[in-house]
Amino acid sequence: MRVLLIGGGHSAYFAARAIREIDPDGHLIIIEFTREKVEMLSRTFPSAEVLFQEIDRVEDYIKENSELLDAVIAATESDSLNLRYCRVARENAVPITVSILNNPLNYEIFKKEKINYIIDPYRVITIQLFEILGAPVNVVFSSLVNNLEIASVRILNEKLLHELRSALDKHDDVIAAFVSRTGEISSSPSSVSLGGSAYIMGPREKIEKLLQLSRNVVMR
Amino acid sequence: MEPETLNLILRIISAVIVLVITYFLSKHARLSFEKSLSRFGTGFASKFAEIARYFIIFMGAVIAISILSLDVMAISIIGAVIFILVLVSMRDIFLNMAAELYLAIRRPFKENDWIRVGDVEGVVKSIGGIDTELITYDGDLVIIPNSFFLRHPVINKSQSIARRIEFKLMMPRMDLDRVKETVQEVMKEIKPELLGDPELISIKETGDKVEVIMSLPIVNLRKLRWLSAKIVKAYHARGIDVEIE
Known part of the structure; x- marks a missing residue:
């Protein structure tokens, strides 16, 4: 090229x-x-x-x-x-x-x-600081060539976990990996405890919707 | 001549003068608006100027009709005729406006996308309110009225950065191992211009010639002609005359 x-x-x-x-x-x-x-x-x-x-x-x-x-x-x-x-x-x-x-x-x-x-x-400064300091939601990667977005969500309460599970069940094109407080990584939402994080990946608009949902739950 | 007839003739002459003045005024207003509003974009300026022109013509027609002092029936008929004429003459503008709306909502392509519409294929240079500019393989600038996109399917070829283009080379009959060897050498030579590895699809003998098909991942399709010349030159340097189809 x-x-x-x-x-x-x-x-x-x-x-x-x-x-x-x-x-x-x-x-x-x-x-x-x-x-x-x-x-x-x-x-x-x-x-x-x-x-x-x-x-x-x-x-x-x-x-x-x-x-x-x-x-x-x-x-x-x-x-x-x-x-x-x-x-x-x-x-x-x-x-x-x-x-x-x-x-x-x-x-x-x-x-x-x-x-x-x-x-x-400079975008990486925000992303890394959000990751280090455990921000409730963080857009880790947003592709410039396609519609893919990866974000992390801290699971701060049961309601948020429940909302995430049901959203993941609903959308086939959104996938997630869960990281427990002790650092174990799993793809099963059932193995996640409060305080852990979910890394969700999928089409930008659906990820943004999920992030908004997470923000709303955290705000409440 | 009776005073009533004279009066009518005078009114008709006055109405015609008003229409002529209106015509020139509308022409002048269109040019002035286009010039003064061009800083907001040529598309917007010409659209606004066109609307202003029709407004002035309409007002002129209303004044001319009032000068004629026709009865309500005649005014209604003339009004309807003018309305239909305006609608017909502005058909293209309405179509382009509808197309602009379609392009804005549906977004079938964006600037820098490689598209094919009708017989035209090229990179989208700009999307205006009235037309869209494409640059073709040959570097020609093609201006397409937006209404064209309502009537013709658009093929957007920009889903991947590189497009695989197949080249068919015809060369004199020779040992197939030698053909394969030269193809590999030439592909290596042109690789710096490609994104990814070129592929040799097939080599076959057809009559007194050898047909070679290779697939090249090209980002800028405008370099196709240059690349063809480079391939011919590379073969020529090896003493082989090739034709590219």
Whole structure:
């Protein structure tokens, strides 16, 4: 796959590593704006084509190569630049446009611009803190490519356990694994005691409904 | 000429002048609205401008009729005729509006999806209030009125990132082991442009030629032509002339 990765900072480094792992034989092109980073990236990713380019010339590069590019990943340290590059990629029908956010508050702006995939690296802070501190509900994973969502729910009372069981019985496409207070993992709701957690997985709207149900039970 | 007849002629001339002025005024208003509202999106601007134009025409028609001072029956008939004419002339707009509603509620595709509708296939560049823009394999921009989606089935091919495209190669008859070897080499050469491994589907002899079918997982279908040229070039470098069907 021919991927254009723009940027030479931390986000770009991890993106390049991930691309290399997924598609080791793929054609990876990295564009950077400083010569020092271009040299460093060439050494770190010897099989990639690392280009030095002026900030304002990148859009032309995307336009000229849009027929061959499979994906454009904007991972510079500026969200406004990322937005510019993704917008050009989208307008020129590059099939996959990805932006890695620097400021999660800009998420809605990217969404409004209909960028394919918006990666918020800071989202993991909330998820992990919720997990560590035992939040009543936590959306652990929400797929960017399909409708799948995984969430954890702490079973704080019998009513919640009962509601969860009946919801799981009702929906064939929602599955769950239960973790007891002592850490045992089971797929059977009957083996779960209060204080444990349920990790539920299924279509986003159904998971959201279950989470709302859990929130309501906890609030009561 | 009798004063009544003269009066009627004058009224008719006045009504015609009002209609002519209304026509030019509505045209000018449409252009002005389109220009001034374009910052809210071209789709919205042209739709609003069109509605404003018909409103001005309607008002002009009402004034012209009042100048003619016709009786209630005649006014009713003219009103009905105008109403029907407006309905007929705005048929496409109503259809496009219905289609916009359909696209908004049913969401058969979104921007960047690869779709096929009628004879057109391409990536959805933008979905507007009146039309949808597609970019085809060849990079051509095709503008499709939204009403077209009400009449033709839409095939959304964007369920997976890569699509497997089968290539049929015809080459001069030669040892099948050699064919297999070159196919593997060429597939290795083009692999960096694909997402996943290319597959050799079949090799068979047909007359004085060898037919090779391979399946390539391609993300950007617009690179098909370039990829075909690359395959031909790769074979050419090995001294084999191939044709791609």
